[in-house]
Amino acid sequence: MSNHIQKNSVSSKFLKSAYATISNGMTDEDVLGWLKAQNEAVEVRVHHTSFSRLDKWGYDQQRQCIRHDTGRFFSIEGIHVRTNWGYKSEWEQPIINQPEVGFLGCLVKEFDGILHFLMQAKIEPGNLNKVQLSPTLQATRSNFSRVHNGRTPAYLSFFQHAKPHQILLDQLQSEQGARFLKKRNRNIVVNVAGDIKPAPNFIWLTLGQIKSLMKYDHVVNMDTRTVIAGLPYGNYEKEVVSLFNHLNEGRPNTARHDFLTSTLTGEGSLHSIDEIISKITHLKSQYELEITQADLKSLDEWVYSDTEIYHRDRNFFRVIPVEVEIGNREVRSWYQPMIQPAQEGLCALVCRRINGLLHVAMQLKMECGNHDVVELAPTVQTLTGNYKSSRPGGVPFLDYVLNVPKEQVVFDTMQSEEGGRFFEEQNRNMIIIVPDEPAQDAEQDSMATLPYYEALYGQLPEKFVWMTLNQLGMFLKFNNYLNIQARSLIAAISF
Structure with missing residues (x-):
């Protein structure tokens, strides 16, 4: 068992940090108080x-x-957009074109054997509540090249001069495909040694603290969420997963058990990685x-x-x-x-245990700014239309999400989009775990009358696929597979 954990040394450090929800005696309330003080210390005006x-x-x-x-x-x-995807084959729209690849980066350092992330209390003009928890570095190439003649972003040199052995995560990930034209950022985590004194608006937090703070509205910004979504946790044998789940006995939670097992288990999935890649490839070649x-x-x-x-x-x-x-x-x-x-949006992951292992119904979604036609998206993603007035069955699984019993909802908060380009854009983020089997008397089950209900227990629509969290983690290692809305929800999953 110890050799297996050693092979996952970096991943196990992230996992250990994800378990640590209190550090230096700081609770969620303490961090929220610190953010409030940061907010009150800075004057912000947007006209x-x-x-x-x-x-x-x-x-x-x-x-x-x-x-x-x-x-x-x-x-x-x-x-001007032309496509054979969906009901509308042609339209025009404005879009943001920002071909630069920027940095979204976190510095990490071990304190008492636990990785901590250096987080920034950063204000963006579009933020609903001004200050949100941002990565250590959040900067476009124009920003850190000082095209604006401003100050150099704090801690930039740590990322520019990082040695290969210091880099624990390094990915190119996409931005909002309906708003940006083929935009990507470098998501990077750099391990540092020595004394680093946090600037006044920076704070060291564990991964568990960051995830815990996501249950509050508009606290953890989009850029932080996309970085931590890509963190690897490793693949472990069943007895090792059981050991990790044993650590949760002091805070029993069926969802945490399901999330952890699905994240760390590389076997038992409904579909193989090759089958999923084949499905994605088929759709990319079929649609233009x-x-x-x-x-x-x-x-x-x-x-x-x-x-x-x-x-x-x-x-x-x-x-x-x-x-x-x-x-x-x-x-x-x-x-x-x-x-x-024009309105708030809704993004939801619908999960179900299949053969005892939690799977997520992932949607293959085309957005006009995508690099390669489709990306894996949440089960439900409605950002560009008023989902509250959608016709029944118009958006797959939306009716289920809007009518789901409270006991099936394990995460439900309002989260902001990136505030540097989007003005007060917010989306309801939900994670739902449906029962293993449909109600015995389905005719009397109010949920059974909703469109797509039966698909959760039978055959998903063509543009959907069941995947484990472990499989999603594998796809996150590569470019342009999971969209930013999916990554935002994955970031919220805690153990």
């Missing part, structure tokens, strides 16, 4: 202004988009996604004004120009365009 007043930003006649004078940071462009540039001022069904760019039916989202003042940023004031949603 809706006009495009004509955006300093250093403007409409580029040649490129037919809104861009920064330097040509860096990002641009708001128009695209063609993106061409369009004039931002002349998009079909979109209105371009000096104060906003919006859909004529006031659906989906709008682009707004803002003036920002934040006291503790590398640059204290600036102008920029932002994306504001």
Whole structure:
């Protein structure tokens, strides 16, 4: 058993940190109090202004988009989409084009044998509650290249000069596929030694503390969630998994047991990795996604004004120009365009034990900004339309999620999207574990009357697949397999 754990040495350190929910005597309430103090210490002002007043930003006649004078940071462009996926084969929309690969990075260090993550209390202009827990480093190439003439981001050099043996995680992961055009960031975790004194708005937290704080609305930001989602926990034999589950006897929780076993067990899944890859490959080859540039001022069904760019039916989202003042940023004031949603969204993972092992119904979803047509998404993901007014059966499994009994819900919070580009965008995040078997008298079960109910116990629709958490962890090692909404939910899973 010890040799098996040794082979998973880095993974076991992450797992050990995930179990540690209190460090240095700090409870969730203590960290929340620290965040509140950080919030009160900084003045933040975000004003809706006009495009004509955006300093250093403007409409580029040649490129037919809104861009920064330097040509860096990002641009708001128009695209024309053609696809044979779904009910709508062609449309136009604005999208963020930011080809730079930025850093989303955490420094980690062992204290008393437990890995701690250096977290930042960071303010973004679009955050609902101003301050959220961010990775150690959250910066685009334009930011850390100091195109804005501001200060160099704190701790940047630790990531730029990290030695191979220090890098515990290194992945390229996608951003929101409906908002960004093929955007990716480098998700990286670097192990450091020696004394590192946290700056005033930084704090050392265990992985367990970060996960615990995700049960509160709008505390852990999207960039933190995508980094910790990719952390490996290793593959273990049954007796080792039983040992880890034994550690949970002091805080019995069936969901924690199921999550841990599904995460650490490499055998017993309904489908093999090869079968899942074949299914994804089949869909990628069967469906097409063609993106061409369009004039931002002349998009079909979109209105371009000096104060906003919006859909004529006031659906989906709008682009707004803002003036920002934040006291503790590398640059204290600036102008920029932002994306504001028309409504909140809903993202949910629906899980079920199959042959005693927890599986997740993952959706294969096409979004116009995807690198390679489809990515694995949550069972339910509704971000660009009002899910509360959707017709019954219009979105697979949505009716089940909205009517699910409370005892099946193991996670339910409001989480923010990335606040540097999105203005006050929030999504309800849910994780649900359905019973192993349908109700004995299904005709009298109110859930049985909902569309797609039977699919949870029979054959999933074509664009869905059952996967264990261990399998999802394997796919997270590679680029462009799991979308950011799926990663956000995976990050919330605790043991």
